[in-house]
Amino acid sequence: MNLKATELRLGLPGTDESQKEYSSFVKSNKRSSEGMDSSCNEEECATAPKAQVVGWPPVRSYRKNVLQQQQKKSDSDVSGMYVKVSMDGAPYLRKIDIKVYKNYPDLLMALENMFKCSMGVYSEREGYNGSEYAPTYEDKDGDWMLVGDVPWDMFVTSCKRLRIMKGSEAKGLGCQ
Amino acid sequence: MINYFPEEVLWHVFSFLTSHPDRNAASLVCKSWYNVERFSRGKVFIGNCYAISPERMISRFPRVRSLTLKGKPHFADFNLIPQDWGGNVYPWIVAMAKGSTNLEELRLKRMVVSDESLELLAKSFPNFKSLVLVSCEGFTTDGLAAIASNCRFLRELDLQENEVEDRRGQWLSCFPDSCTSLSSLNFACLKGEVNVAALERLVARCRNLKSLRLNHAVPPDALQKILAQAPQLVDLGADSFVHDPESETYNKLKNVMQKCSSIRSLSGFLDVNARCLPSIYPICINLTSLNLSYAPGIYSKELVKLIHKCKKLQRLWILDTIGDKGLGVVASTCKELQELRVFPSDLHVVGNVAVTEEGLVAISAGCPNLNSLLYFCQQMTNAALITVAKNCPNFIRFRLCTLNPTIPDAVTMQPLDEGFGAIVQSCKGLKRLSVSGLLTDQVFLYIGMYAEQLEMLSIAFAGDSDKGMLYVLNGCKKLKKLEIRDSPFGNMALLADTGKYETMRSLWMSSCGVTFGGCKTLAEKMPRLNVEIINEGDEMEGRPDDRQKVEKMYLYRTLVGPRKDAPDFVWTL
Numbered sequence: 001m002n003l004k005a006t007e008l009r010l011g012l013p014g015t016d017e018s019q020k021e022y023s024s025f026v027k028s029n030k031r032s033s034e035g036m037d038s039s040c041n042e043e044e045c046a047t048a049p050k051a052q053v054v055g056w057p058p059v060r061s062y063r064k065n066v067l068q069q070q071q072k073k074s075d076s077d078v079s080g081m082y083v084k085v086s087m088d089g090a091p092y093l094r095k096i097d098i099k100v101y102k103n104y105p106d107l108l109m110a111l112e113n114m115f116k117c118s119m120g121v122y123s124e125r126e127g128y129n130g131s132e133y134a135p136t137y138e139d140k141d142g143d144w145m146l147v148g149d150v151p152w153d154m155f156v157t158s159c160k161r162l163r164i165m166k167g168s169e170a171k172g173l174g175c176q
Numbered sequence: 177m178i179n180y181f182p183e184e185v186l187w188h189v190f191s192f193l194t195s196h197p198d199r200n201a202a203s204l205v206c207k208s209w210y211n212v213e214r215f216s217r218g219k220v221f222i223g224n225c226y227a228i229s230p231e232r233m234i235s236r237f238p239r240v241r242s243l244t245l246k247g248k249p250h251f252a253d254f255n256l257i258p259q260d261w262g263g264n265v266y267p268w269i270v271a272m273a274k275g276s277t278n279l280e281e282l283r284l285k286r287m288v289v290s291d292e293s294l295e296l297l298a299k300s301f302p303n304f305k306s307l308v309l310v311s312c313e314g315f316t317t318d319g320l321a322a323i324a325s326n327c328r329f330l331r332e333l334d335l336q337e338n339e340v341e342d343r344r345g346q347w348l349s350c351f352p353d354s355c356t357s358l359s360s361l362n363f364a365c366l367k368g369e370v371n372v373a374a375l376e377r378l379v380a381r382c383r384n385l386k387s388l389r390l391n392h393a394v395p396p397d398a399l400q401k402i403l404a405q406a407p408q409l410v411d412l413g414a415d416s417f418v419h420d421p422e423s424e425t426y427n428k429l430k431n432v433m434q435k436c437s438s439i440r441s442l443s444g445f446l447d448v449n450a451r452c453l454p455s456i457y458p459i460c461i462n463l464t465s466l467n468l469s470y471a472p473g474i475y476s477k478e479l480v481k482l483i484h485k486c487k488k489l490q491r492l493w494i495l496d497t498i499g500d501k502g503l504g505v506v507a508s509t510c511k512e513l514q515e516l517r518v519f520p521s522d523l524h525v526v527g528n529v530a531v532t533e534e535g536l537v538a539i540s541a542g543c544p545n546l547n548s549l550l551y552f553c554q555q556m557t558n559a560a561l562i563t564v565a566k567n568c569p570n571f572i573r574f575r576l577c578t579l580n581p582t583i584p585d586a587v588t589m590q591p592l593d594e595g596f597g598a599i600v601q602s603c604k605g606l607k608r609l610s611v612s613g614l615l616t617d618q619v620f621l622y623i624g625m626y627a628e629q630l631e632m633l634s635i636a637f638a639g640d641s642d643k644g645m646l647y648v649l650n651g652c653k654k655l656k657k658l659e660i661r662d663s664p665f666g667n668m669a670l671l672a673d674t675g676k677y678e679t680m681r682s683l684w685m686s687s688c689g690v691t692f693g694g695c696k697t698l699a700e701k702m703p704r705l706n707v708e709i710i711n712e713g714d715e716m717e718g719r720p721d722d723r724q725k726v727e728k729m730y731l732y733r734t735l736v737g738p739r740k741d742a743p744d745f746v747w748t749l
Contacts, residue, residue, distance in 0.1 A: 055254030055661070056636070057520055057552055057579050062311065062337040062365070063470075067521070070446055070472055092476070 083137075083159055087115045088166040098159060103152050111135060115164060122148045137162045186212040196221050215239055222246070223656075223681050225263060225287065226706065229736045230271035241280045242306075243268070247287035249684050249730055250634070251659055253311065256686060256728065258712055260743050263287045264314075266296075267741075273300035281306040281332075288312065294319030298326035305357075306332035313339040317347040317368065324350035332360040334387075342368030349374040358382040362389035364413050364444065372398045380405045389413030392446055400429045403436055411441040415470070417448035418455065430455040443467035443493075450478035460485035464512075467493040469519045480505045490514045495521040496530035496552060503535030507542025515548035520579060530579075533560030533586070540567035548573040555586040556613055561595025565602035574599055575610035581637040581662075584614040591615050597622035600630075610634035620644040624651020632657040645669035649676050659684040667694030674701050682732035693722030695729055699749035706738055707731045707749045 081099040094114055101107040108119055120130035127146055128134040135147040137159045144163070147155070190213055193199050203213040219242040222228060234240065247263025265287045272279050279301040289312045297304065304327045317340065323333065324347055348370045351358075358378070363370070370393055379385060379402050388406065390399065392415040399414050418426045429452075439459045445468060453474070463486045468474060472495060474482070479494070480502050486492075489510040496518050498506075506513065516539060518531055533556045540546065540563065547570045556578055576596075585592055592613040600606060600623050607629055611619060615638035623633065624647035631654055639645065645665040648658065649672065658680065666689030677683060677698075692709070699707040710728035738748040 053581065053662075055251070055256050056581050057577050058254045058634075058636075059520060059552075060253045060311065060337065061255060062339065063519065066446070066470055067472055070470075073447075 081156060081159075083161050085111065085114070085162040085164070087117070087133075087164040090115065096162075098156055104148055104155075107147070108135065111162070111164065117164065119164070124149070132166055134165050135162060136165050181208075183208070183212055187216055190216045194219075218242060219281075220244070224732050224734075225265075225268070226736075226739050227681070227732060227734045230268040231275075232736065234271055234275045234277060238275075238277075240272075240277055242283070243272075243279065243281070244283040244285075245287060246285045249659065249682060250286075250657070251661065251684055251686070252286055256661070257710065258745060261710070261746065262739065262741050262743065264293075264741060265289050266293045269293050269296050269300070277301070278303055280304055281308075283308040283310075284312055285310040286312065288314040289319070290314050291316055291319035291322070295322040298322040303329060305329055306334075308332065308334040308336070309338050310336045311338065316341040316343045317345050317366065318343050320363075321345055321347035321350045324348065324355075325352070328352075328355070329357055330355065331357050331384075333358070334360055334362045335365050336362065338365050340366055342366065344368065346371050346374070348378065351378050353377075353381070356381045357384065359384045360387040360411075361385065362387065362413065364389040364391050364415060366391045366393075369393045376401055376405065383408070385409065387411035387441075389443065390415065392416050396429065397425050400425060400432050403429070403432045407432075407435045408438055409436060410438050411443075411465075412436070412439050413443040413467075415444040415446040417445055418452040419447075419449040421449070421451045421454075426452055426455060434458045437462065439463070441465035441467075443470075445471035445474060448473050450474050453478055453482055456482075457485055462488065464488055465491040467491075469493040469495055469517065471495070472497070472521055476502055484509055486510060488512060491516075493517040493519070495519050497521045498531070498535075500531055500535035500538070503531060504538045504542075507538040510543060512545060513539070513543040514545050516543075516546060517550040518552055519550075520552040530554050533557045536560060537563050537567075540564040544568060545570065547571055550575045550577070552577045552579060554579055555583060556592060556595065557585045557587050558590065558592055558595035558598075559585075559587070561592065562598040565595075565598035569602045569604070571599065571603040571606055573608040574603065574606060575608065575634070576612055577610065578613045581612055582614050591618070593618040593622065597626070600626040605629055608632040611638060612636060616640050617644040617647070620647040624648050627652055629654055631655060633659070635660045635663055637662045639663045639665060642666055642669035642672075646672055649673055655679075656681045658682075660686070660688060662687040664689055666690055667697075670694050671698060671701075674698055677702065677705055677731060678733050680733065682730065684728075684730050685726075686728040688725075690726050690729060691722060692720050692724050692726055695726055695731075696722065696749050698731070704733055704735070705731050706734050708742070709747045709749065711745045711747060 082095050082097050084093050084095055086093045096110065096114070098107065101110065104122070112118055117133050118131045119133045119135055120128040122128055136144050137147055137155070138161045139145050139158045140160065186209065190202065193202060199213055199217060203210045214236050215238065217237045218239060220233060220237050220240045221244045222233065223246050225245045225247050245265065245268065248257060248261060251257065252261070263286060265284055273296060280303050282297065289309060294315055307323060323330065355378070370391070372394060375394065376398065379388065385406055386409060388409055388411070390413060395416055396418040399416070403409070418429055420426060433455055436459055440462055442456070442459070442463055442465070448471060450473060460482065466486060466489055468479065476497060476499055479498055483502070483506055487509055490512050492506065492510065492513060492515070498518070520530065522530070531553050533553065536551055536553070537560045544567065546568045549571065553576070556576065584590055593616055596611050596615070596619050600609070606627055609623070609627065609630060609632070611634070617640045620639060623630070630652045633648060633652070633655065642665055644663070645660070646669050648655070649669070665685065670690050671694060695707050695709060699705065708730045709726055710730065712727070742748055
């Protein structure tokens with residue numbers, strides 16, 4: 001069904017704006033009208049690190065290396081296991097020492113306090129039920145996992161950073 | 177009349193000519209002027225080390241005392257050029273050593289410098305005073321040891337962002353006790369340990385030391401002792417700063433800083449506890465230059481507190497963690513700001529809104545003297561750029577880099593053509609421009625039309641057709657360097673005006689539409705250009721088809737034909 005032919009549009013007949021193809025390899029980012037929302041589509045952001053273009057953004061290798069080294073150092077602090085915690089929609093990150101906590105409930109309570117949110121009840125089958133937030137973490141392999149699946153001790157040694165996901169994406173992680 | 181002008185007078189007059197363009201112009205007037213000029217030129221600048229040979233340079237300028245050389249093309253910084261491409265300084269040093277040049281100063285950028293080169297340099301020029309290496313590689317601390325040991329009158333050893341292999345030697349201890357002439361020592365880019373005691377003694381005896389930039393291996397305790405010996409410092413860089421504000425070291429540092437009233441420039445802070453920053457508050461009021469772009473440990477709040485005290489700042493380099501709000505503080509505090517660089521802190525674009533067009537607009541409103549900008553941002557709008565153009569007509573360098581290279585105007589979703597158009601139209605003195613974001617041929621029409629003083633242009637993921645590139649080549653009369661990547665410009669644009677490239681230093685095109693056939697045609701037509709194709713991987717087996725697109729092409733004017741040191745993967749057509 002060629003609905004386009006019946007479309008009412010301004011412009012000369014025969015011209016079609018959409019035919020102009022802007023060479024865009026990453027979908028353009030829309031500014032959300034809902035205030036605090038991150039301006040970057042969540043899905044793209046989670047996969048963006050893997051779709052890096054060589055040499056973009058144009059930052060000297062020297063600079064990149066220095067900052068990455070420093071990042072590694074501060075992430076693996078000998079005194080305590082400090083990891084960064086981000087929450088979708090929040091303007092800045094926090095850092096917590098996960099060694100301070102003894103189990104998942106302790107950790108979750110601390111996160112709920114820190115970010116003033118509620119994360120619901122964890123179940124192996126359904127993930128975090130009862131809230132729009134789900135705690136996730138990046139493990140040593142760079143994969144994003146749901147908090148709570150593995151034994152606590154294993155989690156503490158493999159967790160590199162935490163991210164409290166929000167919205168539909170959070171639901172998606174728990175569902176099979 | 178001019179023929180009877182006594183040479184002594186010409187000599188005297190030419191001694192006032194310092195800028196290279198002036199000297200170049202003077203040398204074209206007549207034979208007599210050419211000769212006086214060439215014998216009186218002490219500082220030689222060569223923007224592309226392959227444009228001329230060392231022998232010819234020496235024979236034209238026998239009295240050269242200071243040489244500046246640049247090697248690899250700019251895009252080498254971003255991993256677009258494989259290792260061993262070239263740019264070796266060794267032949268230059270050999271030639272000058274043979275020619276008994278009285279070399280005093282050598283400044284290199286993006287060149288390969290071996291230990292052998294440094295050793296030869298150190299032993300061949302008894303009056304050698306100044307070595308400045310920027311973004312170079314290929315040497316180790318052994319080479320530095322040779323410089324330290326042999327250059328008796330060394331004033332300046334300035335190593336900026338080089339890749340240096342650490343050989344666990346004691347290069348710093350190689351400065352003899354008799355060395356007291358150092359005025360500038362920068363080894364911030366070295367990763368290894370230095371002999372701290374030797375450093376302290378060196379600083380103590382070099383009473384003219386004005387600029388000192390230490391690496392991460394110099395502990396805060398040593399920093400404090402060193403500063404106590406050098407209150408006359410004007411420029412300080414310290415990567416390892418105090419961690420504990422309750423410590424003795426912190427107190428000592430605080431006290432010593434108060435005496436360092438001459439410091440105007442500060443950098444480093446790679447490893448710092450932000451709570452220790454108050455120790456530098458006393459010197460902030462005098463700072464004209466602040467580089468915190470390698471200080472990821474200083475967060476927004478502390479950063480803002482610090483900047484609040486830096487009212488005389490003219491140059492600021494920071495990370496985008498400062499945020500738009502922080503830039504607002506810069507705008508209201510640093511009224512004399514001329515140069516701003518905002519670097520990305522998180523290269524993985526994970527939704528952290530770093531800085532946007534708002535920060536830039538605020539800066540432009542608060543800092544009317546702004547003339548140099550490098551701005552990595554999450555998003556941009558035409559309206560913002562138009563406002564910036566109106567507020568700051570004095571831009572000489574304007575480099576905007578959107579983290580997503582093809583992002584459109586964040587509000588209207590239109591290309592950013594109009595915004596950049598406003599910049600080039602308003603900033604009549606613009607010499608360097610980098611564009612990014614969604615851009616069509618229109619932006620190049622504007623650049624060609626208005627950017628009359630433009631010398632360097634960087635283009636990435638922009639334009640629709642050959643017309644874009646043609647607008648630039650036809651319009652920008654003073655263009656010297658053009659670098660283009662991932663844009664749809666092909667043979668038609670490349671070959672339209674081949675003579676243009678002899679008026680330019682170089683052209684880089686990668687992942688564009690030019691083909692082998694096009695490059696070959698250009699090379700055949702223009703014997704005084706080297707047209708080099710960089711070939712990586714096995715796609716190019718045997719002689720490629722003329723219709724095949726070229727991944728990376730670098731062409732430059734030269735007086736000495738194809739270079740003899742080109743590696744296997746570089747083909748000069």
